[in-house]
Amino acid sequence: MKNHKWNRIVLKVGSALIAPERKGCSSRYLLHIAKFILQCRDMGIEVILVSSGSVAAGAHFFGNIEKPSLPIKKAMAAAGQNEMMAAWDRFFDFPSAQILLTHGDFQDRERYDSVRETIFALLEHGILPVVNENDVVTTDALKVGDNDNLSAMVAAAADADALIICSDIDGLYNKNPHTHDDAVMIKNVNTIDQSIYDMAGGAHSSVGTGGMQTKIEAAEKATSHGLTTYIINGFKESSFEQLILGNNPGTVFAPYAKPMEEDLHWMTHTSRAQGEVVIGDGFEYPLDENSDQLTSNEIVEVLGEFSAGDTILIRSDDGKHLAKAEANYSSCLLNFISDHDNNDDDNEFLHQTGPLVSDKNIAVLDQEDK
Numbered sequence: 001m002k003n004h005k006w007n008r009i010v011l012k013v014g015s016a017l018i019a020p021e022r023k024g025c026s027s028r029y030l031l032h033i034a035k036f037i038l039q040c041r042d043m044g045i046e047v048i049l050v051s052s053g054s055v056a057a058g059a060h061f062f063g064n065i066e067k068p069s070l071p072i073k074k075a076m077a078a079a080g081q082n083e084m085m086a087a088w089d090r091f092f093d094f095p096s097a098q099i100l101l102t103h104g105d106f107q108d109r110e111r112y113d114s115v116r117e118t119i120f121a122l123l124e125h126g127i128l129p130v131v132n133e134n135d136v137v138t139t140d141a142l143k144v145g146d147n148d149n150l151s152a153m154v155a156a157a158a159d160a161d162a163l164i165i166c167s168d169i170d171g172l173y174n175k176n177p178h179t180h181d182d183a184v185m186i187k188n189v190n191t192i193d194q195s196i197y198d199m200a201g202g203a204h205s206s207v208g209t210g211g212m213q214t215k216i217e218a219a220e221k222a223t224s225h226g227l228t229t230y231i232i233n234g235f236k237e238s239s240f241e242q243l244i245l246g247n248n249p250g251t252v253f254a255p256y257a258k259p260m261e262e263d264l265h266w267m268t269h270t271s272r273a274q275g276e277v278v279i280g281d282g283f284e285y286p287l288d289e290n291s292d293q294l295t296s297n298e299i300v301e302v303l304g305e306f307s308a309g310d311t312i313l314i315r316s317d318d319g320k321h322l323a324k325a326e327a328n329y330s331s332c333l334l335n336f337i338s339d340h341d342n343n344d345d346d347n348e349f350l351h352q353t354g355p356l357v358s359d360k361n362i363a364v365l366d367q368e369d370k
């Protein structure tokens, strides 16, 4: 693509573009998106498609109920996924492959590597991977929950160079343009901080999930991995024509000058904490330099159930999120130690235990109250 030095991109397409009226899939917008995918491939750019829209596409089989129950929503997704894959396939003269994922597939390192290998094998053979969340099997604890974050996780796992989020709006505005007439569009974002999150409102359409909030989260995940991230209006063919010309048709988020290391990125942006360890005020920060000194002496409280090797959140007594890290001990053992710290035998045991986490497996967080 002119001016863009991309080898591999992830293109995320929102529900409103697949099934705009919830009357099954429509080719209205897919046609120019498919053309863009073809042009990229012709230019030697590998494309991974993250396509929403299974629920919106399947809704008409169930009488378009306004507020479907969870089982009906999952049934809509199961039926709509077929329709959605078939709708895309009509435009391509090369094969596509369906990949359905849940958060568990990113949390478990073996499954994560397996997803990566499959994506690379498909790309090597010229097959277009089409990814969606596996809505049928997800539970609240297991799901990613929105395809903006899912697309960023896929982009990081697939070592892509750019993430392009195609939405029903031109880009990020300083406030929700559907509720504020004076909203102004932001063309470039160099740093994603709280002021950027403060601009985001929820979804406007009946089919969208997450609105701008999840798109900014996705941009943060992707840019910290070194990917340029775009939010563009997928309704407009001109958005894709501009991208091909090397221009920015929407909002572009600049990649970090120094992307995070792979393991640190995974711990910060992908892995979810299975439990929390609350530590006392006396501990000297910063944690990254002193994590080896973080022993069971510091524990105020252990929350949730986790095993050694699970990701945990370390937070201070006053609510600050200090770090995410791999636990060296289970919650059961840490609870036992912190409950018995006055007894001599236990004190000896306490001295024999090593640090709660080690400095190789820790991601220090921006220390804000959450």
Ligand SMILES: Nc1ncnc2c1ncn2[C@@H]1O[C@H](COP(=O)(O)OP(=O)(O)O)[C@@H](O)[C@H]1O
Residues within 6 Å of the ligand: 013, 014, 015, 016, 166, 167, 168, 169, 171, 172, 173, 174, 175, 176, 177, 178, 199, 200, 201, 202, 203, 204, 205, 207, 208, 209, 210, 211, 212, 213
């Ligand atoms: N600051 C903002 N800038 C742009 N859009 C915003 C903003 N805040 C909220 N939105 C809403 O986010 C919507 C896009 O998100 P969503 O409905 O989830 O779309 P998609 O299906 O493409 O993921 C927009 O239509 C708009 O109503």
Ligand SMILES: N[C@@H](CCC(=O)OP(=O)(O)O)C(=O)O
Residues within 6 Å of the ligand: 013, 014, 015, 016, 051, 052, 053, 054, 055, 056, 077, 132, 133, 135, 145, 146, 147, 148, 207, 208, 209, 210, 211
């Ligand atoms: N997995 C869901 C998509 C959820 C989602 O994030 O939708 P959207 O906000 O339209 O990208 C589906 O296929 O219906």
